[in-house]
Amino acid sequence: MRLLSRIHVERRTTPPAWVVVSVSVGAIIAALLVAGIFFRAYGISPLRAYGDILRGAFGSRLGITETIRRAIPLLLIGVGLTVAFRALFWNIGAEGQLLVGAVAASGIALFSGLPGALLLPAMFIGGFLAGAAWGIIPAALKSKLGINDVITTLMMNYIAIYIVEWLIHGPWKGPTMRGFAYTDPFPAAAVLSTVGDTRIHWPTLVIGIAAAIIAYVLVKRTRAGFEIRVVGENPHAAKYSGISHVKVTLLAMAFSGGMAGMAGVGEVAGIHHMLLGPANVTGGYGYTAIIVAWLARRNPLAVIVTAFLFAVLLRGGDVIKVSLGLPFQLVNVFNGLILFFLIGSDILMRYRISFDRKERRAA
Amino acid sequence: MRISRPTPRTRHHSSSESESVVAGQAPAVELRGIVKTFPGVVANDGVDLTVERGEIHCLLGENGAGKTTLMRILYGLYQPDEGTIVLNGKTVTISSPRKALEHRIGMVHQHFHLVPTLSVEENIILGLDEGPSPLLHSRRTRAKIRDLAKEFGLEVDPQAKVWQLSVGQQQRVEILKALYRKADVLIMDEPTSVLTPQEVSGLFGTLRSLVDAGLTIVFITHKLDEVMQISDRVSVLRKGTIVGTVHTSETDKRTLARLMVGREVVFRVEKPLVERGAVVLSVKDLHTTNDRGLKALNGISFDLYASEILGVAGVSGNGQHELSEVLTGLRRAGHGQAVLQAQDLTHCSAREIADLGVAHVPTERIRVGTVPSMTIRENLLLKRYRQAPFSRWGFLNDTAAKTHAEGAMQEYSISAPHDGVAAKLLSGGNIQRLVLARELCGDPALIIAAHPTYGLDVGATEQVRETLLQQRSNGAAILLISEDLDEILQLSDRILVLFEGEIMGVLPADQADPNEIGLLMAGSRRQEVVT
Numbered sequence: 001m002r003l004l005s006r007i008h009v010e011r012r013t014t015p016p017a018w019v020v021v022s023v024s025v026g027a028i029i030a031a032l033l034v035a036g037i038f039f040r041a042y043g044i045s046p047l048r049a050y051g052d053i054l055r056g057a058f059g060s061r062l063g064i065t066e067t068i069r070r071a072i073p074l075l076l077i078g079v080g081l082t083v084a085f086r087a088l089f090w091n092i093g094a095e096g097q098l099l100v101g102a103v104a105a106s107g108i109a110l111f112s113g114l115p116g117a118l119l120l121p122a123m124f125i126g127g128f129l130a131g132a133a134w135g136i137i138p139a140a141l142k143s144k145l146g147i148n149d150v151i152t153t154l155m156m157n158y159i160a161i162y163i164v165e166w167l168i169h170g171p172w173k174g175p176t177m178r179g180f181a182y183t184d185p186f187p188a189a190a191v192l193s194t195v196g197d198t199r200i201h202w203p204t205l206v207i208g209i210a211a212a213i214i215a216y217v218l219v220k221r222t223r224a225g226f227e228i229r230v231v232g233e234n235p236h237a238a239k240y241s242g243i244s245h246v247k248v249t250l251l252a253m254a255f256s257g258g259m260a261g262m263a264g265v266g267e268v269a270g271i272h273h274m275l276l277g278p279a280n281v282t283g284g285y286g287y288t289a290i291i292v293a294w295l296a297r298r299n300p301l302a303v304i305v306t307a308f309l310f311a312v313l314l315r316g317g318d319v320i321k322v323s324l325g326l327p328f329q330l331v332n333v334f335n336g337l338i339l340f341f342l343i344g345s346d347i348l349m350r351y352r353i354s355f356d357r358k359e360r361r362a363a
Numbered sequence: 364m365r366i367s368r369p370t371p372r373t374r375h376h377s378s379s380e381s382e383s384v385v386a387g388q389a390p391a392v393e394l395r396g397i398v399k400t401f402p403g404v405v406a407n408d409g410v411d412l413t414v415e416r417g418e419i420h421c422l423l424g425e426n427g428a429g430k431t432t433l434m435r436i437l438y439g440l441y442q443p444d445e446g447t448i449v450l451n452g453k454t455v456t457i458s459s460p461r462k463a464l465e466h467r468i469g470m471v472h473q474h475f476h477l478v479p480t481l482s483v484e485e486n487i488i489l490g491l492d493e494g495p496s497p498l499l500h501s502r503r504t505r506a507k508i509r510d511l512a513k514e515f516g517l518e519v520d521p522q523a524k525v526w527q528l529s530v531g532q533q534q535r536v537e538i539l540k541a542l543y544r545k546a547d548v549l550i551m552d553e554p555t556s557v558l559t560p561q562e563v564s565g566l567f568g569t570l571r572s573l574v575d576a577g578l579t580i581v582f583i584t585h586k587l588d589e590v591m592q593i594s595d596r597v598s599v600l601r602k603g604t605i606v607g608t609v610h611t612s613e614t615d616k617r618t619l620a621r622l623m624v625g626r627e628v629v630f631r632v633e634k635p636l637v638e639r640g641a642v643v644l645s646v647k648d649l650h651t652t653n654d655r656g657l658k659a660l661n662g663i664s665f666d667l668y669a670s671e672i673l674g675v676a677g678v679s680g681n682g683q684h685e686l687s688e689v690l691t692g693l694r695r696a697g698h699g700q701a702v703l704q705a706q707d708l709t710h711c712s713a714r715e716i717a718d719l720g721v722a723h724v725p726t727e728r729i730r731v732g733t734v735p736s737m738t739i740r741e742n743l744l745l746k747r748y749r750q751a752p753f754s755r756w757g758f759l760n761d762t763a764a765k766t767h768a769e770g771a772m773q774e775y776s777i778s779a780p781h782d783g784v785a786a787k788l789l790s791g792g793n794i795q796r797l798v799l800a801r802e803l804c805g806d807p808a809l810i811i812a813a814h815p816t817y818g819l820d821v822g823a824t825e826q827v828r829e830t831l832l833q834q835r836s837n838g839a840a841i842l843l844i845s846e847d848l849d850e851i852l853q854l855s856d857r858i859l860v861l862f863e864g865e866i867m868g869v870l871p872a873d874q875a876d877p878n879e880i881g882l883l884m885a886g887s888r889r890q891e892v893v894t
Binding site: 221222223224226229230233234236237239240241242243 | 691692693712713714715716717723725727730731732733734735736737741744745746748749754757758759761
């Protein structure tokens with residue numbers, strides 16, 4: 001008890017930037033340490049594993065370009081999620097929103113018959129609208145009926161997954177694909193151009209960076225952003241000020257879902273050039289982007305950095321899978337640990353701990 | 364350990380169990396050098412307090428002076444960082460309320476700790492070990508409760524469910540609960556804040572008979588009149604320290620107020636003579652329900668004029684809150700009309716009503732009236748961020764917002780280093796100034812002010828009241844909802860009393876008698892209504 005009385009815990013009202021950054025970095029280091037136990041369990045030195053991850057991501061031209069192309073969907077989805085999280089809407093459904101975006105783009109690419117120049121713009125618009133619609137459903141359910149957003153967004157992922165499964169096994173199954181569950185390949189006009197011979201589909205990357213800037217301005221400088229922040233920070237005050245909770249939630253989720261939908265467009269038009277199995281299309285980006293947005297502390301501009309960070313991890317995961325013969329799931333464990341430590345470390349930012357050196361008067 | 368009750372009518376309790384008795388009689392409670400800090404605040408800073416056996420000792424201080432913290436330490440809810448507690452000459456450690464009860468200390472909290480669905484007697488025996496039998500000794504318990512109730516004027520039906528009782532009756536249950544547990548020292552935390560004037564005088568009668576029976580009472584309050592009326596001695600707490608302990612008979616209100624606040628206090632705000640104008644708000648047969656879907660307003664009608672303050676009095680929970688919400692568009696009216704200058708408000712949204720020039724100072728100024736994590740500048744714009752010059756083409760104009768904020772901070776003397784400070788860092792008084800600055804900007808025609816000075820210190824209270832009177836002089840119609848009857852009497856031109864969602868009477872403030880208002884608050888209807 002005597003020892004405890006010398007430690008003072010004070011509430012911190014607004015954590016300074018260095019605290020936010022150092023606590024975030026500390027959380028990642030803690031995750032690295034704990035993940036090291038798992039590498040050990042496989043009989044591999046954690047240092048070697050982390051070295052391989054870094055080498056895989058940065059050690060070659062291929063490594064770097066593959067990292068960047070993995071950052072693209074994380075960037076798009078992550079930017080959208082920061083806006084949803086600002087409005088206090090827990091969108092766990094980016095995975096499904098990405099898939100319906102991919103479905104819309106594939107439908108337009110394969111069946112619309114639009115002229116070549118209009119095809120890609122139509123696919124992006126269609127993907128955005130499909131993702132937005134998928135996001136608006138749980139937003140309406142929550143703001144109108146009070147139904148839990150975590151449950152509905154998560155469950156709608158499964159609906160999207162089975163829609164894709166049904167399409168590629170059924171009506172959209174490609175006659176030219178010799179029995180594989182894929183659609184036919186997209187026409188050339190529906191394929192995104194890339195940087196040289198890499199898989200960096202740069203139009204999507206440009207959209208992502210532009211969206212980060214737009215989202216930043218939206219949140220900080222516009223009327224709509226002000227409403228989103230008020231609803232997110234204090235819904236009671238929002239109601240009192242006459243701000244419509246329904247309108248704000250729908251708007252934030254239309255944007256968040258739409259961004260995920262465009263990420264889906266990028267994946268099918270830039271990487272796969274067809275619609276294929278849902279796990280291959282999403283690559284778990286919808287879930288990883290939650291951590292991306294959280295690590296960015298809901299700041300859309302910071303997502304540019306954190307999306308790249310997690311792309312390194314994903315790319316590194318691919319590499320250790322091959323070079324060390326480890327299951328890819330280990331990377332998921334690692335991601336989970338990072339989110340766990342990030343959320344857990346939040347409390348450290350809200351308190352200041354000091355140690356009282358001088359002897360206290362005995363009671 | 365079983366301890367028997369002190370024999371009734373013996374004022375001086377035998378203190379044979381205490382060994383170090385000085386001059387025959389040790390004080391019932393002695394707190395020495397109590398220090399208690401919470402993150403960022405020192406709630407008690409070396410408090411010394413002596414409560415003699417058989418006295419009513421008032422603990423007087425403003426909100427936030429540390430009264431409740433000190434008593435929670437005595438009741439075992441908090442552990443002091445430093446200092447000792449001495450009971451009847453013996454140093455003790457009180458680690459929990461259960462320990463406090465073993466030392467025969469009971470506490471009646473400001474917000475009651477009763478189980479609404481259980482009966483009075485079940486609440487009273489809750490958590491007590493009544494001997495080896497697993498059965499509840501209902502007959503014996505009931506008899507014992509009836510005896511205690513009769514002796515101390517605490518009539519209440521032991522078999523009634525707590526949710527059926529009025530607030531005053533629930534307080535009696537809390538007192539009975541403490542007495543049943545053989546409390547010898549009874550701590551009452553702001554017991555009158557929820558009572559009508561009649562109930563207050565009943566409570567005071569009970570407290571006197573308890574003291575006659577040998578109990579010691581610590582009475583926490585910030586109301587000077589109560590101190591003068593009930594206490595034998597009074598200790599004044601300011602910013603966590605005792606600034607004086609005096610015999611009530613040797614002091615007066617002015618001296619106590621000076622001790623409590625630390626400076627001279629003006630008791631009466633000057634209310635200028637203003638001729639009231641035309642009808643601004645006309646309410647006709649208004650009905651609504653509360654959050655649980657029960658009837659909250661049951662057909663109320665009144666008119667409110669320009670340059671008039673209409674005070675709404677009533678025990679809390681009688682429809683005041685719902686009335687303010689219906690008039691500001693936050694709650695749907697089930698039936699009836701509220702017309703603001705020919706515009707029916709009952710079908711308008713909160714935003715439309717605010718845009719019509721209705722200001723709303725909400726009951727919960729922090730939870731509802733501000734966004735604590737956002738800046739002063741942003742909070743000041745909460746209701747006008749869509750209007751020029753603050754918004755153009757959907758973008759916010761930060762320069763205009765800053766100019767506006769700096770002007771408002773000056774005009775309403777909101778003290779903060781700059782307008783980019785988060786609202787949560789402001790004191791209660793400054794938060795209320797911020798709310799007023801926002802709501803009163805642009806000279807509203809109608810002001811709904813709910814509990815505008817609740818929990819504020821004396822300085823901020825004076826400023827808020829003066830601001831309201833100023834608005835009245837400028838021609839605003841003001842609906843003042845308050846549980847502070849003194850405030851209602853001081854500021855209002857007319858007083859409307861609500862009881863169970865109905866108007867019991869409307870009377871002119873200059874002829875109003877607190878006793879009559881008390882009767883109306885308790886539900887007796889007045890015949891003649893003043894318009």
